[in-house]
Amino acid sequence: MKFFTTLSALVGVGLVHGQGNMVPAPASNNKLSSKPSVQRDIANLTFYTVGFHPKAPILRFESTLVIPKPSPDAGPNGDVQAIWPGLQTDTLLQNVVTSVGGGPHEWYLLPFYCCHPAGNLTSQIRIYPGDLLTNSYIWDTPNNKWLDTWALTPGAEGSKAGLKAFHGGLTFDQTTASKEQQPAIVPKPYDNPVLAIELQGLGTWDFGAVQWQNIIMVANTTDTDWCTKVTTDNPMKMITSPPVVRTEGNITTCYISKLTHLTSNPPHFFLNMESRPKVAEILAHTSYPDTIWNLTPTQRGQLPVAATRGGPFKIDWEVHGKGDIKLVWIMGLGSHKSSWQRQTLSFGHDEGDKYSSLIFDNRGMGKSDKPLMRYSTSEMAKDVLELVDHLGWTKERQLHIS
Structure with missing residues (x-):
């Protein structure tokens, strides 16, 4: 396989074959002969997956996983816990976050393929709770890789x-995972993206909620129902933002901003305001303390703005870093400045000697004032200009939209 270090920004789930890097336990009671041998022979193999079934080739699949807290269990032999996004038909390609391979209470990243044969694609890498892991798959159709x-x-x-940001990748040939298949097959194009929690042996789902962000799936089809029909293969409680689907020509793109595996209780989907968890339930959740990182700003304050535009009212702001390059991160409607924490950590702390990053809560959000008046993006833009003028950031400005 050819390895490379260039990351392409891209962006996926049904019948799951199993994480093949775990040593199969002796004979289990699983008698479902239709399952692959690697799955039949693993004791207590359990999956909690979220499924999308376009019934057409996947061209692109991306998701960002927020690494959860580790299991409180010390990790006895046979205690296997894994979380992974993957692509499958009659073979499986997966970037696995696994509890196996080091000490107790630890997570490791291990790209993997399955199942005839199964094996590691790289050496495993230690990662930590709260890390953001973006996994991307794209089909090189001319070369079928x-x-x-x-x-x-x-x-x-x-x-x-001491962990630093990193990226990497490889090219993968599906026949690698099917060359021992009997009778021999030609693998079908991947048509089933997977977001999975996998347990083996004594492994249990005791590590709290698992959150996925910015899920993007692109399929070679004009059908859109697969994007809005979420399925699971085991009882669990989850919450998901409404899917957004778009079709251009023969290509359909499905986007979900956030999807969270909550618990292994009977299925309960929160797809509207009336059925979402109460504030007290969210605050009491074990994962809540890690949702907003404790990043200490270089400067902070509350600036009165719009004195001649219906105000004044206060805008809550923070600057992270002391670098000469000034960056202003403008949040979209309906979200707080803390949503920029990934960028704030990278630009305002890891590279804080090069960049100064300004984040703030728009009027009506977070710690900023919430005036009872008509809101408009043009007025909010004027708030930003007053804020950067207040900071003395008056040099030539460039606007970048993403």
């Missing part, structure tokens, strides 16, 4: 441990 890339941004715990 897959570009598998990953990029990790450390969270507060990873940064404290």
Whole structure:
């Protein structure tokens, strides 16, 4: 396989074959002969997957996983816990986050393929709770190969441990995972993207909620129902933002901004305001303390703006870093400045000697005032100009939109 270090920004789930890097336990009671041998022979193999089934080739699949807290279990032999995004038909390509391979209470990244045969694609890498792991797959259709890339941004715990941001990838040939198949087959194009929690042996789902962000799936089809019909293969409680789907020509793109595996309780989907968890339930959740990172700003304050435009009212702001290059991160409607924490950590702390990053809560959000008046983006833009003028950031400005 050809390895490379260029990350392409891209962006996926059904019948799951199993993480093949774990040593199969002796004969289990699993008698479902239709399952691959690697799955039949693993004791207590359990999956909690979220499924999308376009019934057409996947061209591109991306997701960002927020690495959860590790299991409180010390990790006895046979205790296997894994989380992974993958692509499958009659073979499986997966970037696995696994509890196996080091000490107790630890997570490792291990790109993998399955299942005839199964094996590691790279050496495993230690990662930490709160890290953001973006996994991308893109189909090189002329060569019938897959570009598998990953990029990790450390969270507060990873940064404290000395972990630096990294990325990497490889090209993958599906026949690698099918050459021992009997009778011999020609692997079908991947048509089933997977977001999975996998447990083996004594492994249990005791590590809290698992959150996925910015899920993008591109399929060679004009059908859109597969994007809006979420399926699971085991009872669990989850919450997801409404899917957004778009078709251009023969290509359909599906986007979900956030999807969270909550618990292994009976299925409960929160798809509207009335059925979402109460504030008290969210605050009491075990993962809540890690949702907003504790990043200390270089400067902070509350600036009165719009004195002649219906105000004044205060805009809450922070500057991270002391570098000469000034960056202003403008959040979209309906979100807080803390949503820029990934960029704030990278530009305002890891490279804080080069950049100064300004983040702020728009009027009506977070710690800023919430005036009872008509809001408009043009007025909010004027708030930003007053803020950067207040900071003395008056040099020539460039506007970048993403």
